[in-house]
Amino acid sequence: MAVAVVAMAAAMPVVADAGVALVKYEVTGGESIAKSLTGKPGDAAKGRGLAIHRKKGNCLACHAMPIPEQSFHGNIGPDLAGVASRYSAGELRLRLVDATIVNKDTIMPAFYRTAGLHRVLKKFKDKTVLKAQEVEDILAYLLTLK
Numbered sequence: 182m183a184v185a186v187v188a189m190a191a192a193m194p195v196v197a198d199a200g201v202a203l204v205k206y207e208v209t210g211g212e213s214i215a216k217s218l219t220g221k222p223g224d225a226a227k228g229r230g231l232a233i234h235r236k237k238g239n240c241l242a243c244h245a246m247p248i249p250e251q252s253f254h255g256n257i258g259p260d261l262a263g264v265a266s267r268y269s270a271g272e273l274r275l276r277l278v279d280a281t282i283v284n285k286d287t288i289m290p291a292f293y294r295t296a297g298l299h300r301v302l303k304k305f306k307d308k309t310v311l312k313a314q315e316v317e318d319i320l321a322y323l324l325t326l327k
């Protein structure tokens with residue numbers, strides 16, 4: 182039992198927004214969140230760091246990305262090189278906030294959602310993986326991938 186709990190804790194992302202209410206956002210056309218979650222521009226350099234970070238975005242677990250200094254790149258999801266040419270900022274924001282809105286069966290984690298997450302440890306309940314500003318920072322980085 183103790184082993185199972187430890188394994189689960191290791192699989193869970195570290196959670197950022199303790200007790201902070203979720204920013205309300207509006208989904209347009211079922212595929213885009215046009216408005217910034219924070220009203221503050223994202224920082225692409227920070228976003229790149231968060232994307233690589235194993236306990237934050239951990240995007241490389243599933244995606245190849247133009248990040249040569251990291252040796253492991255996953256291939257469960259599409260290569261993110263050029264992703265900003267394929268999607269608008271609003272479409273990318275939606276995928277970061279909650280990719281299940283566009284594909285309810287996706288295995289991509291909902292980075293800015295608390296409701297309906299499965300197998301969440303008590304201490305992670307009602308918390309999001311990324312803070313609102315961290316979503317905006319990763320988005321700013323993705324927008325550099327033209």
Ligand code: HEC
Nearest residue numbers: 232238239240242243257258259264276284287288289290
């Ligand atoms: C557990 C695996 C997993 C993780 C972690 C993950 N993704 Fe994904 N992602 C996917 C899969 C699978 C898809 C394919 C679309 C689907 O499943 O609906 C996808 C799709 C996408 C898309 C759309 C790409 C396209 O070309 O259609 C973007 C953008 C994206 N992910 C960004 C990210 C970013 C940024 C991160 C890190 C913050 C991330 N993903 C973390 C699995 C993951």
